[in-house]
Structures are given as C-alpha cells and as structure tokens.
Amino acid sequence: MSEETPTVARTNSFMVAIIFIAFALSFFALYQAMVAYVNQNPESGNSLLIMSLTGFALSTYFMLQAQRGAPKLILKPQRVATTILCEKCGFKNVREFQRGDYILKETENCPKCDERMLITSIHREVEKSESED
Amino acid sequence: MLAQVSQLFGQDNSILGWILQLSWLLLFVVFMFYGQRIQTWNMLREVEGSLVRFKLMRDEGRKVAISTIKEVGKPQADPTAEVDRFLEYVALPPAEMDPAGIYWKLEHVLDVWDARVKDEVRHMAPEASEAEVNNLENLLGAALALNVYYKFVRHFYTLGKKTMSLYVIMQVQMALPLLMREAKAHLSALRASTEGQPIGDGAGALVAAKLMREYEKTRIAKDVVMAKVPLEGRTAFVLKAEGPGGNAGKPGDAIKRIIEENGGNIASAIIVDAGQKWEGEKVGEVIEGVGVAIGGIGIDRFKVDETVLKHRVPVHAVVIKEDLGDAISTMRKEIVDAADVAIDRIKRLIREGTREGDSVIIAGIGNTMGIGQ
Numbered sequence: 001m002s003e004e005t006p007t008v009a010r011t012n013s014f015m016v017a018i019i020f021i022a023f024a025l026s027f028f029a030l031y032q033a034m035v036a037y038v039n040q041n042p043e044s045g046n047s048l049l050i051m052s053l054t055g056f057a058l059s060t061y062f063m064l065q066a067q068r069g070a071p072k073l074i075l076k077p078q079r080v081a082t083t084i085l086c087e088k089c090g091f092k093n094v095r096e097f098q099r100g101d102y103i104l105k106e107t108e109n110c111p112k113c114d115e116r117m118l119i120t121s122i123h124r125e126v127e128k129s130e131s132e133d
Numbered sequence: 134m135l136a137q138v139s140q141l142f143g144q145d146n147s148i149l150g151w152i153l154q155l156s157w158l159l160l161f162v163v164f165m166f167y168g169q170r171i172q173t174w175n176m177l178r179e180v181e182g183s184l185v186r187f188k189l190m191r192d193e194g195r196k197v198a199i200s201t202i203k204e205v206g207k208p209q210a211d212p213t214a215e216v217d218r219f220l221e222y223v224a225l226p227p228a229e230m231d232p233a234g235i236y237w238k239l240e241h242v243l244d245v246w247d248a249r250v251k252d253e254v255r256h257m258a259p260e261a262s263e264a265e266v267n268n269l270e271n272l273l274g275a276a277l278a279l280n281v282y283y284k285f286v287r288h289f290y291t292l293g294k295k296t297m298s299l300y301v302i303m304q305v306q307m308a309l310p311l312l313m314r315e316a317k318a319h320l321s322a323l324r325a326s327t328e329g330q331p332i333g334d335g336a337g338a339l340v341a342a343k344l345m346r347e348y349e350k351t352r353i354a355k356d357v358v359m360a361k362v363p364l365e366g367r368t369a370f371v372l373k374a375e376g377p378g379g380n381a382g383k384p385g386d387a388i389k390r391i392i393e394e395n396g397g398n399i400a401s402a403i404i405v406d407a408g409q410k411w412e413g414e415k416v417g418e419v420i421e422g423v424g425v426a427i428g429g430i431g432i433d434r435f436k437v438d439e440t441v442l443k444h445r446v447p448v449h450a451v452v453i454k455e456d457l458g459d460a461i462s463t464m465r466k467e468i469v470d471a472a473d474v475a476i477d478r479i480k481r482l483i484r485e486g487t488r489e490g491d492s493v494i495i496a497g498i499g500n501t502m503g504i505g506q
Contacts, residue, residue: 025156032153051157065178073189075320080330080463099328102377104342104505122331122503124463 019062026055076127083121086110097122173299176306180290183309184283190320191283194276195220201272201327205265206258215257219273220280222250236435243432264329264378268502271379272326275319275461282316314458321462326379331503333459334381337405337426339472340451340479341373341497342506350506353390356382358506365480366489367400372496379502385433389440391494397444400491402437403479406498407460407468408452417467418454419474421482426450427498446494449482451475464503 033048080097084107091112101107105119164171195216202212224246227238254261254269261269286305293302305312325332331339345360352375353359359372370391374382392399406426410416425441425448427434441448453471483493 021156025153029153048153051153073186073193075193078321078324078463080328097328097330102329102503102505103331103339104346105377121466121469122464123466123469124330126465 015062015065019059022055022059022062026052026059029055079125081121081123081125082119083123084108084117085120086113086115086117088115089113091117093117169299170297173293173297173302176299176302177290177293180286180293180302180306180309183313184286184290186313187279187283187286187316190316191276191279193320194279194323197323197327198269198273198276202254202258202269205261205269206254207260208257209259212257215253216273216276219250219253220277222277236432239430240432243430262378264376267378267380268326268329271500271502272323275322275326278319279316282312282319286312318458318461321458325461325463325502329377329379329503330463332379332461332500333455333464333468334407334461334499335464335501335504336407336453336455336468336471336475337497337499338373338376338501338504339464339469339497340405340475341371341495342376342501342504343472343476344369344479344495344497345371345373345506354383354386356380357384357387359387359391360506362495364493364495365483367483367487368490368492369483370399370492370494372494373504373506374499374501376501376504376506379500381429381498381500383433384427384496384498385436388437388494388496392440392444392446395492397446398492399444399446400487400493401447401449401483402441402494402496403449403451403482404437404496404498405451405453405475405479407455409460410454410456412456414454415467416455416459416465417471417474419471419478420452420454421478422450422452424448424450426452427496433498447486449486451478451482 029048029052033045033052036042036045036048081094082097082101084093084095085091089110089112091110101119101122103119103122106116107119108117109115110117199213199216202208202216206212224242227235227242229235250270250273251266254266254273258266258269286309289301289305293305322332324330344362344364345358348360348362348371350358350360353372356375357372358375359370362369362371372384372387372391374380374384388402392402404426406428408420408426408428410418425434425437427437437448440446453468453475455465455468459465459468479495487493
C-alpha cells in the first residue's frame, strides 16, 4: 500500500511564540488598565481592559488549539441480539449473536415441545442518542 | 504629534503604552494582509485532525480484514501483502463519450471485478465456505472504502498545503462532516461483515425470505433464488439474492427471465428495497410508490425498466427507509419489524391491484448477508 502520510506536528514553535507574546501583551494591557483606573483615567482604562480581554481570549483559543491531543479511535462495543422462536408453541429465546447465526436458520430444539426452533431476528441494540436520529 | 496620536487611542504616553499600541496596530495590519492565509492555516489544522481520524479508521479496516481472513480462511501464508494490494484496487468505468450500450459495458466491468475479487478472496482464504467468501468480499469492500476516504482527504490536504490555496482546502473542509459520517458507516460495516450479521440494506431480502421460506426454491439468475408462493389467491414469484452469504445477486436478470418465461402475463411487479431516508424521517418507515426500487449503479434498474416497458407490466415499489449508516451496519430492530409491515403492504397492493388467479412478481432487493431463505 502506497504510504506518504503527512506528518502532523501537533504544536509548533511559531504557534508557541505567538501564544506567549499574546499572553504577555494581555497581562501588560491589564496592568496598564489598572494603572489608568488608579490615575482616575477611566477612558484609557476601558480601552486597555478591552484590549487585554481580547488578547486573553485569542491566546487561550490558540493555546487550546495547540494543546489538542492526537485523535483516538474509540470503538464502542456493540450488542447484537439473536431471537429464536419455536413456531409450534411460541417459546421465545433472546441471546447474544454467535458467529454462524442467520435469519431463518433452524437451530436447537425447543426446551418445551422439542420442535426445531428458528432464528427470526438478528438486530443490534441501538443507543438512545443514535435512535433519536 | 505624539500626544495627538496618543489621544486618538486614549492611552498613556509611557513607552510601554506605545509598545502596546504598536503591537495592536501591527496585529491589525497582519490580519489585513494575511487574514486569508491564517484562515487557510486554521482550515488545514482542522482537516489535519480529521485526516488522522480517517487514517485510524483505514488502519482499523485493514487490521480487521487481515485478522478475519486469518481466522476464517486459515491461509498457509500471511495475507497482509495481498490485502494491501487489494485495498488499492480500482474499477475503471467504460468511456462515456458514446453512451450507447453503456450499461452492458458497465455490467461487464463489474462482472470482471466481482470474479476477480472472489478469486482473490478464495486465494487469501482457502478454507472459507462460499458464504464466508461473500462476507469477506463485503469486508474487504468496506476496508477499501475506508482507504479511499483517507486517500481522498489526504489528497486535498496535501494539495492545500502545497498551494496554500484557500479554495483547494475549503473544498474538503466543507465536505468533512459528511465524509466523516460515511466513513464511520463503513467502519460499522466492518463488524457486520466480520461476523456475517444481517445489514440494513437486506430489508428487502428479509421480506422476500419471510414470504418464500416454506416453499421450494430454484436458482433463477446469478446468485438469485425464486419460489412460487400462493398469496391472496394469486401466484407470486418471490425472489431474493441467495443467502446467507453477503451478496445482492442479479435481480434484474431474474425479473426479466420471469416476465419473459410467462410471456409477459404478469399482473404486477412489486419491488421491495431499502431506501435512503431524509433527516427527520424515522428508521424503518415503510412507504409505497411506483417504479423500479433497485438501488446501486443502475444496471438492474435499467434491465427491469426495459422489460416492464416491453410487456407493459405495472411496477410498484415498497421502500423501507434508513440512512447510509443503517444500510451498511448490523440491522436495527426497527428495520426487522418493518419487514412485517412491508409484507402487509404487499398483500394489500396485490388485493387492490390484481385479480385472483393472476401472477405477480415480488422482488426483495438488497444484500442478503445473514439472511437465509
């Protein structure tokens, strides 16, 4: 199989530098805002505070992006039920699917009337979130 | 001048204040000139994350295929190299510039594909029974599809990275949610094919299987069985793909043969198949209509269309609704239950549309994996 997978660098130094600078600027803007408020200059204080918050938001966003771990493939176990029915007496048995089962396959004898039973259904159990689709 | 500029930004005149102002101005300029490039980087990162997921799914498909072949087929040699070769197989469609007879050409290509794949599977898994060969063919098909999804996304990712073109990367970025959904559906198909469990696509085959169970079956076309079933005072020619191995057979050939052998004296043909549901519709909903309800590439539909037109046979459709994920993964209970609803609909259609003593065709279409007859 031809293989030329692009190597995915999860974090790069450029990104780290940008995040660091943005954080430093945001802290500094926050400090300046506090100084401006102390010096009775609310106009400057407000604009500096807005700058600071914007900087924090941006740097946090980029940091979260950079920290995003490598994706994993999680395969949830799936329960598949086989329903076996005795057509003579109506006895019904539901069990886990076994390899070799198929719908309309004649299986073991009925424990009640000793007649051959039939697989009438094989279906997977669906999670609630999936069933709402 | 400095004081005026400073007032413009409502800032103190300290050196640090100026550094701050200049940094923000610089940031503004950077966004103005490099905004699109930054957007492209962002999109590339998003596609990159998905690409890793597609690769994991592709690897899972390959791993499952190899382990199942080893388990079921008990080969003498390691089948890894053969599986890897198979995952790169392509079927090239015939030239379309002159479309006359394209269906026959396409059918030929698919026949060759089917024969080749079956030979490969038999070679890889010498101990597998005929039903298991069919299931392994389905399994390899799902693994191949996962490989195609991965390579498709990788192509656009790499091309986007090389050209840094927003429009190249945007094409795949916009399609990612749908591609991911389809890939996940194929991932669930792996499980069903590994175990030989019935899949949602077999809804039509299940209906036919229930109708023909107690009657004698004959093979009427490639991988298709037929039984003559007395139903509501009529004679029903019920057909489906031969199970329980995973295949869909050639129902088009079977329907054509039945109509021609009966000299066109077929009062009605009812075709039952699984059909794509719209979002918001319930899985297992049964709807009716007219026309040839046979999915796939269209070869069987074309054959039936030609024959029913020639003999003026009315064609009715009974469709069991499901989405792609349901169609190729293990059957849901709603679909199993829908088979009985579909049988009731068929009986009503026969009662209302034909007379006693008439002959009708009931064709259960779909992959019959995990469904006997």
